[in-house]
Amino acid sequence: MPRRFTASAKQLRPDARYNSKVVSKFINCLMLDGKKSVAVKVVYDAMDIIEKKISEVEPIEVFDAAIKNVKPMIEVRSKRVGGSTYQVPMQVKPSRQTALSFRWILTAARAKKGKPMCERLSEELMAAYRKEGTAMTTRENVHRMADANKAFSHFAW
Secondary structure, three states: OOOOOOOOOOOOOOOOOOOOOOHHHHHHHHOOOOOOOHHHHHHHHHHHHHHHHHOOOHHHHHHHHHHHHHHEEEEEEEEEOEEEEEEEEEEEOOHHHHHHHHHHHHHHHHOOOOOOHHHHHHHHHHHHHHHOHHHHHHHHHHHHHHHHHHHHHHOOO
């Protein structure tokens, strides 16, 4: 059965304020239950908070740098060889790097409680921009795991 529509980067339209496809994709990842207008408001409010707190840099530059800092270069994947499973370190494709960085930032922001989502998101983005915070810790743990399993890299397929 052929597929007629795929949700790919070709159909993705850039967002209204920053004219960026990356921000548009981030909004889509943040969105829950199809409430896109709520997700757009949260992201733009977070960008406004970033603009107030870090006045010397544009908020879109902070956003891009935060995403770039959180992207993992290498990760471990399970590979079954002769009845045993090994954690094999492998390079991460660019699209998966972006998806993982979005996921880690949003998970870190959602884990914090007691503040509005726009404030939690802005704090996490600014922390990732400074190369600190929960999302960066997750990235470092993934890299540490890959480094620890370097001995199994000859199983990479």
